[in-house]
Amino acid sequence: MSVDLKAHAVRLRDLHHGEEMLVLPNAWDAASAKVVAAAGYPAVATSSAATAAQLGLPDGEGAPWPEMFAAAGRIARAVTVPVTMDAEAGYGLRPRELVDQLLEIGVVGCNLEDTDHRAGGLVDAGRQAEYLAAVRSAADDAGIPIVVNARIDVFLAGAGLAEAVRRGRQYLAAGADCVYPIGIADERDIAAFVTEVPGPVNANTRPDGLGLAELRKLGVARVSYGPRFYRRALADLEAALRQERAV
Known part of the structure; x- marks a missing residue:
């Protein structure tokens, strides 16, 4: 199993x-x-938001971490491609424990965000970089190059591009494989972030924003949809049920 996990992790990183x-x-x-x-x-x-919602619980570490890991494990067992988990802010797990839990369920990547869900606001950038570095070290010790996508929540917190760039550089230097300035939407901001941060950048696509073609031209390396398709599926279900009831 370790050989398969290593191959999956290398494949995910190469992507x-x-x-x-x-x-x-x-x-x-x-x-x-x-x-x-x-x-x-x-x-x-x-998607942590969608996974928590289907458990009947709120996003933002509102669901117990064993439930979230169990859901990700079922996903990993269901497919033959690499799986990366939205691990929110790490659920208070120590880095080695986090890595062990990911590998135990067959997951070879994780999102780790810098929102403090207990105290509120953003985690200090230096403290977050130390946590990311410790996760990288634990993965190295395990012999599986887990892909760490460091989510930067400054746009959600009302801060600006300069702080996002500062954190992005710091997180990559700490060992993150990709940085994810969630909430970044302006084309000029995305272009500047991609230019100023020396590593793969994750962005979002949404109906009212830039599409895949535009993000590709800007140099974005990875695109996430978050809970978009989960919410669309529920909306389709609701519409179908309303139509059935109207017959």
Whole structure:
């Protein structure tokens, strides 16, 4: 199993540096993950918001971490492509414990965000960089190059581009494989961030924002959808049920 996990981790890391932009429609359970993989996507990412919602719990570490890991494990067992988990802020787990839990369920990547869900606001950038470095060290010790996507929440917190760039550089230097300034939407901000941060950048696509073609031209390496498809599925279900009731 370790050999397979290592191959998956290397494959996932390579996908961040290929000629093609890595597009990740986020899954929330085994069934949705199978649909993503069957559609030809080379990896599956989870959405913490969608996973927590289908458990009947709120995002932002509102669900117990064993439940979230169990859901990600079911996803990893359901597909043959690499799986990366939205691990929120790490659930208070120590770096080695986090890495051990990821590998135990067959997951070879994780998102780690710099929001402090207990105290509120953002985690100090230096403290977050230390945590990322410790996760990288634990993965190295395990012999599996887990892909760490460091989410930068400054736009959600009302801060600006300069702080996002500062954190992005610091997190990459600490050992992150990719940086994710969630909430960045302005084309000029994305272009500046990609130019000023020396590593793969994750961005979002959404109906009212830039599409895949525009993000590709800006040099974005990875694109996430978050809970978008989960919410669309629920909206479709609601519309279908209303139509059935109207007959």
